[in-house]
Every structure is written in structure tokens, then in C-alpha cells.
Amino acid sequence: MSIRAYMRKPLYDSRDENSIITVMARKGMLDYGSKGCMDTNDSLRVASLWHSMHAISQQLSPTTGCSEIELLEANTFDLHCFQSLTGTKFFVVCKLGTRHMEALLKVVYKLYIDYVLKNPFYEMKMPIRCEVFDINLTQTVQKDRVALLGR
Amino acid sequence: MIGTGKIKQYANVLDKPLGKGKQEVSLSAFAFLFSELVQYNQTQVDNISELETRLEDAGYAVGARVLELLCHRDKGNRRETRLLGILSFVHSTVWKVLFGKVADSLEKGTEHEDEYMISEKELLVNRFISIPKDMGTFHCGAFVAGIVKGVLENAGFPAVVTAHFVPVEGQQRPRTTILIKFAEEVLRREARLG
Numbered sequence: 089m090s091i092r093a094y095m096r097k098p099l100y101d102s103r104d105e106n107s108i109i110t111v112m113a114r115k116g117m118l119d120y121g122s123k124g125c126m127d128t129n130d131s132l133r134v135a136s137l138w139h140s141m142h143a144i145s146q147q148l149s150p151t152t153g154c155s156e157i158e159l160l161e162a163n164t165f166d167l168h169c170f171q172s173l174t175g176t177k178f179f180v181v182c183k184l185g186t187r188h189m190e191a192l193l194k195v196v197y198k199l200y201i202d203y204v205l206k207n208p209f210y211e212m213k214m215p216i217r218c219e220v221f222d223i224n225l226t227q228t229v230q231k232d233r234v235a236l237l238g239r
Numbered sequence: 240m241i242g243t244g245k246i247k248q249y250a251n252v253l254d255k256p257l258g259k260g261k262q263e264v265s266l267s268a269f270a271f272l273f274s275e276l277v278q279y280n281q282t283q284v285d286n287i288s289e290l291e292t293r294l295e296d297a298g299y300a301v302g303a304r305v306l307e308l309l310c311h312r313d314k315g316n317r318r319e320t321r322l323l324g325i326l327s328f329v330h331s332t333v334w335k336v337l338f339g340k341v342a343d344s345l346e347k348g349t350e351h352e353d354e355y356m357i358s359e360k361e362l363l364v365n366r367f368i369s370i371p372k373d374m375g376t377f378h379c380g381a382f383v384a385g386i387v388k389g390v391l392e393n394a395g396f397p398a399v400v401t402a403h404f405v406p407v408e409g410q411q412r413p414r415t416t417i418l419i420k421f422a423e424e425v426l427r428r429e430a431r432l433g
Contacts, residue, residue, distance in 0.1 A: 206367035208379075220367065
């Protein structure tokens with residue numbers, strides 16, 4: 089399996105503890121197309137692995153000033169990652185060659201700020217159990233799916 | 240000199256006309272503030288009905304003030320004496336000022352004479368809030384119910400106001416209904432007035 093990672097120059101210097109939000113792995117959701125669904129434990133494991141890799145990538149870079157891994161291409165899947173200004177990371181695992189994932193991640197980020205952070209019953213850094221967030225997320229993915237793949 | 244406009248200087252600050260003020264407030268700012276209000280009250284109470292009561296009290300204060308302001312600004316100091324008058328005032332004017340649009344509908348209850356319902360597809364205060372399953376029938380719209388109660392009681396129409404979720408078929412999110420139950424004296428007075 090070959091893995092190529094793309095790194096990007098930073099916008100700022102983040103020193104604080106980062107939290108990871110996994111878009112797809114969290115729920116084992118049918119609508120997200122299927123096979124890649126993980127349960128909570130697995131997704132937590134993946135998230136913490138990813139967080140460490142992300143942090144290491146900054147030292148791995150041959151040039152100075154790398155902030156994050158943006159894209160990970162493997163043989164059978166792509167992993168796109170988006171880091172907000174506060175260091176919260178969103179990543180999505182998708183089929184090889186799926187386009188517009190960065191746009192999707194930005195939309196998810198917007199949904200996160202709206203329906204999770206403004207929810208008084210959400211405790212920071214806990215798994216997200218917000219109904220409105222889920223509903224909107226499903227709608228976004230469906231819409232995207234129809235737009236990209238026509239189904 | 241550039242900048243000296245023709246602003247009329249009032250000798251007495253009380254003579255200055257009351258402006259309409261800024262019509263818009265950032266929705267995000269309000270959402271965060273409201274979220275903090277709910278979280279703060281959660282730490283102070285032991286159970287859900289107390290939390291609802293607290294939100295209602297907060298809304299009551301808002302309602303009382305909104306009534307005074309709107310009576311002066313929008314209605315030219317006219318006082319509503321009839322039931323339907325005050326209800327349509329709440330349904331259109333108050334809602335328009337607070338939420339930017341009139342409420343979806345105003346209905347009279349079929350089972351009891353003293354019940355009226357204002358319903359909305361989704362209350363503005365609830366837009367970003369998802370109630371966790373273990374909180375049962377808790378409704379953050381208790382705040383809005385408090386506002387309505389504040390307006391009604393201070394206008395001379397004492398009532399018990401509550402907010403409820405009404406599930407709708409074919410939609411994931413239930414509708415919200417504000418149920419207004421007027422006190423006996425209001426109905427008696429209304430009957431007397433004919």
C-alpha cells in the first residue's frame with residue numbers, strides 16, 4: 089500500500105490540545121455509503137492515531153513551517169483532513185478520487201459551529217449526540233452524493 | 240467644515256424622539272447568549288421542571304418590558320382590552336419585533352374555551368438546540384412562553400402559558416406550540432364586554 093501525504097504551510101502556530109471530530113466513522117451510518125463504518129471504539133482509536141500523525145508531520149517536513157496533513161492517498165481510499173483556526177480537525181475517509189471533499193469538510197465545519205457549539209446540552213470534547221447536527225449532516229451528504237455521483 | 244451636518248440639537252434630552260433603534264442583532268450572538276443562559280440555569284436547579292420555570296421567569300421579564308416598549312412605539316399608547324386584540328398583538332407585533340416574522344398560526348383550542356395556541360414550525364431560540372433524549376419533555380421554548388406570559392399578564396390578561404412539541408408526520412423535527420390558558424376572570428370579563 090502506498091501512502092502519499094501532502095502538507096501545507098501553516099496560517100498560525102497552534103500549541104493547544106486539539107480535538108478530533110470524525111465525520112464518518114462516528115456513527116456506523118447507513119447513508120454514508122456503506123462499508124467503511126466503524127463503531128465508537130474503533131473511531132476513537134483512528135482519531136487518536138490521526139492526531140499523533142498530524143502532530144508528527146510538522147517535524148517530518150523537510151522544509152520549515154508545515155502545519156498539517158491535508159490529504160492522505162492510499163491504494164483504496166483517500167483521507168481528507170481540514171483543520172480549523174482553533175486546531176479542531178475534521179477528517180473524512182472516502183473512495184479514491186472523490187472530488188470536492190474539502191468543500192464538504194468546510195460545510196461540516198459550519199454545521200459543527202452552528203448545531204453543536206450553540207447547543208447548551210453539548211459538553212465540549214464529548215462525542216456529538218445532537219439530533220439537529222445529525223439531520224443536517226445527513227442532508228448535506230445526500231445532496232453531495234446526488235450532485236457528485238448522480239445517485 | 241466637513242461633517243457638521245444639520246443635526247437638530249435638543250435642549251432637553253427628553254425632547255429627543257425615541258428612535259427605532261438598531262433593528263437587527265447577530266443571530267449567533269443571541270444563540271450563544273441563550274445557550275449560556277440555559278447552561279447557567281442547569282447548574283442551579285435539580286430537575287427539569289425547575290429549569291423550565293427559570294427560563295419562563297427570564298422570559299417574563301423580557302415580556303413585561305417588550306409590552307411597554309411596543310405600546311409606546313408601535314401602537315401609539317392604545318391599550319388592548321379585548322382578548323382577540325391582545326392575542327393578535329402578540330401573534331404579529333411582538334413576534335415581528337422579537338423574531339423578525341409573524342408567528343405561523345394562531346388557533347383557538349377546540350376542547351376548552353379558555354385555550355389558544357400559537358404555533359411555529361421552529362422557534363428561533365430553538366434553532367440550534369437539540370434536546371438530549373434523557374431530558375424528556377423539556378422545551379427551551381419555555382423562554383418564549385415566558386415572554387408571552389409577561390406580555391399578557393402585564394396587559395391585564397392573566398394566563399398560564401406553556402410550550403410543547405407537536406410531532407408532525409413526514410417531518411423529522413416536531414412543530415412547536417405555545418399553549419395559552421387564560422384565567423377565569425379574563426373570560427368572564429370578555430363575556431361581559433360582549
